[in-house]
Amino acid sequence: xxxxxxLVVDANFSFGGFLESFLxxxxxxxxxxxxxxxxxAKTRQFQPDLILLDNDLNGISAVALLPxxxxxxxxxxxxxxxxxxxxxxxxxAIKRGAADYLARPVNPQKLKQAIxxxxxxxxxxxxxGQVERRNPGHPETRGDDLEERRKNDDVGGEGx
Numbered sequence: 067x068x069x070x071x072x073l074v075v076d077a078n079f080s081f082g083g084f085l086e087s088f089l090x091x092x093x094x095x096x097x098x099x100x101x102x103x104x105x106x107a108k109t110r111q112f113q114p115d116l117i118l119l120d121n122d123l124n125g126i127s128a129v130a131l132l133p134x135x136x137x138x139x140x141x142x143x144x145x146x147x148x149x150x151x152x153x154x155x156x157x158x159a160i161k162r163g164a165a166d167y168l169a170r171p172v173n174p175q176k177l178k179q180a181i182x183x184x185x186x187x188x189x190x191x192x193x194x195g196q197v198e199r200r201n202p203g204h205p206e207t208r209g210d211d212l213e214e215r216r217k218n219d220d221v222g223g224e225g226x
Contacts, residue, residue: 116143117142
């Protein structure tokens with residue numbers, strides 16, 4: 067299996083330690099960050115393939131951090147881990163570029179399935195939807211604008 071570089075971003079060292087142990091047994095090279103600033107710096111420097119992102123980094127919302135992380139590494143798959151999950155946060159996270167959204171404490175089997183799904187997409191030449199996530203803040207690549215453009219394209223018909 068191909069080795070992936072994974073950045074674990076979590077202010078809770080005990081939870082991050084669990085993730086590190088789990089990922090190392092799966093063959094990942096692990097990087098660690100405990101703050102938003104550290105996550106951005108390590109993403110810029112090391113260009114990880116996968117980012118596991120806790121949803122609360124000492125008061126900073128991980129959802130708000132997603133676009134900045136993707137600006138540093140557009141092809142990274144980001145899985146947001148929510149201590150207090152909500153449907154509205156999950157929807158917003160996906161709109162802003164998260165590849166997946168899982169509730170904590172995370173079931174190791176579900177985490178493995180989510181990571182394996184991203185590995186499969188990566189091995190097929192990149193993650194599906196990467197173009198839409200490349201720059202989530204830009205109107206040309208935001209998911210809601212893309213949906214509107216798709217509707218407009220359909221209205222015009224084939225010659226349209």
